[in-house]
Amino acid sequence: MLQDKITQYTTEINDFSTENVEELEQFRIKFLGTKGIIKDIFDEFKAVSPEEKKTLGKVLNEFKQLAENKYQTLKEQDKSELIGKDAGLDLTLPGSGFEVGARHPLALVRREIVDIFSKLGFVVAEGPEIEDDWHNFSALNFPEEHPARDMQDTFFIKKGGEHGDIALRTHTSSVQVRMMEAGKPPFRALMPGRVYRNEAISARAHCFFHQVEGLYVDENVSFADLKQTLFYFVQELYGEGTKVRFRPSYFPFTEPSAEMDISCTICKGEGCQFCKFSGWVEILGCGMVDPNVLENCGIDSKKYSGFAFGMGIERIANLKFVIKDLRLFSENDARFLKQYKTSLI
Numbered sequence: 001m002l003q004d005k006i007t008q009y010t011t012e013i014n015d016f017s018t019e020n021v022e023e024l025e026q027f028r029i030k031f032l033g034t035k036g037i038i039k040d041i042f043d044e045f046k047a048v049s050p051e052e053k054k055t056l057g058k059v060l061n062e063f064k065q066l067a068e069n070k071y072q073t074l075k076e077q078d079k080s081e082l083i084g085k086d087a088g089l090d091l092t093l094p095g096s097g098f099e100v101g102a103r104h105p106l107a108l109v110r111r112e113i114v115d116i117f118s119k120l121g122f123v124v125a126e127g128p129e130i131e132d133d134w135h136n137f138s139a140l141n142f143p144e145e146h147p148a149r150d151m152q153d154t155f156f157i158k159k160g161g162e163h164g165d166i167a168l169r170t171h172t173s174s175v176q177v178r179m180m181e182a183g184k185p186p187f188r189a190l191m192p193g194r195v196y197r198n199e200a201i202s203a204r205a206h207c208f209f210h211q212v213e214g215l216y217v218d219e220n221v222s223f224a225d226l227k228q229t230l231f232y233f234v235q236e237l238y239g240e241g242t243k244v245r246f247r248p249s250y251f252p253f254t255e256p257s258a259e260m261d262i263s264c265t266i267c268k269g270e271g272c273q274f275c276k277f278s279g280w281v282e283i284l285g286c287g288m289v290d291p292n293v294l295e296n297c298g299i300d301s302k303k304y305s306g307f308a309f310g311m312g313i314e315r316i317a318n319l320k321f322v323i324k325d326l327r328l329f330s331e332n333d334a335r336f337l338k339q340y341k342t343s344l345i
């Protein structure tokens with residue numbers, strides 16, 4: 001009787017096959033579970049005669065082994081497939097791919113500015129962030145008592161030195177000086193870089209920011225050249241129809257000096273919070289290089305003239321991307337940075 005059962009179940013086990021986790025589990029419960037067939041058979045086995053036990057014992061153990069082996073093999077076979085089906089996943093679907101990194105909004109803007117000016121023949125030049133008084137101030141015609149030299153604006157590092165006190169540069173105009181000292185006109189260069197000012201950090205000010213300086217020195221360079229160059233730049237960067245206006249201003253190193261506004265790109269000149277309802281936003285300082293500066297750098301100011309301009313590119317990026325808090329640029333919050341993945345690439 002018991003032998004018949006075993007023979008019958010042996011066939012069933014041998015014939016059994018599945019790729020389905022549910023079915024496999026049912027198989028386990030049916031044969032190997034605590035209330036399963038094997039348990040029943042072993043219970044029945046206790047009641048058989050001692051002679052029968054001898055032959056049946058071996059058969060029974062083999063039968064149990066068979067069920068266990070079957071279960072193990074099916075469990076192991078193509079485990080990934082079983083797991084996949086179990087979790088309701090379709091493993092034949094293509095993978096999700098790698099996340100592409102994003103460019104920093106300031107890097108995007110800097111690159112776009114460099115691209116625009118390179119079409120006009122401007123090359124990129126760089127200089128040190130740790131500067132001496134001569135390159136950051138004196139050569140640029142800053143009078144001795146000028147407030148910008150004050151501790152309030154400048155991070156001083158060391159007193160004295162061959163070219164005066166050592167400080168973190170407060171503007172990229174220092175690179176103008178280095179360039180003019182090192183070479184001969186004509187110069188047509190763009191000088192991007194980080195600058196430092198001792199200011200309290202807020203949404204509108206930071207102790208460091210980024211500038212792009214421009215310098216053009218040659219024979220017969222005029223204010224008209226400056227205006228046309230900057231006008232072209234604005235049309236390229238913000239689109240045709242963006243208005244510009246120049247307001248007289250003062251910088252020690254340019255004469256005459258001006259500040260340039262553009263029609264607010266956020267409200268299109270209608271008036272909004274960003275432009276303080278004026279319709280205009282200031283984006284840069286500029287002017288004709290002061291003859292004193294040319295002479296300080298060993299350039300004949302009777303023969304050569306030039307223009308220079310400088311802009312903070314956080315401001316340019318604010319207008320481009322409508323970013324209201326300066327601090328976002330340096331906090332490295334991936335949620336912020338990720339947004340610029342596709343823009344301007």
Ligand code: PHE
Pocket residue numbers: 170171172173213214251254285286287308309310311
């Ligand atoms: N260096 C000036 C600043 O930091 C900007 C500027 C550059 C103005 C060149 C005129 C010419 O504000």
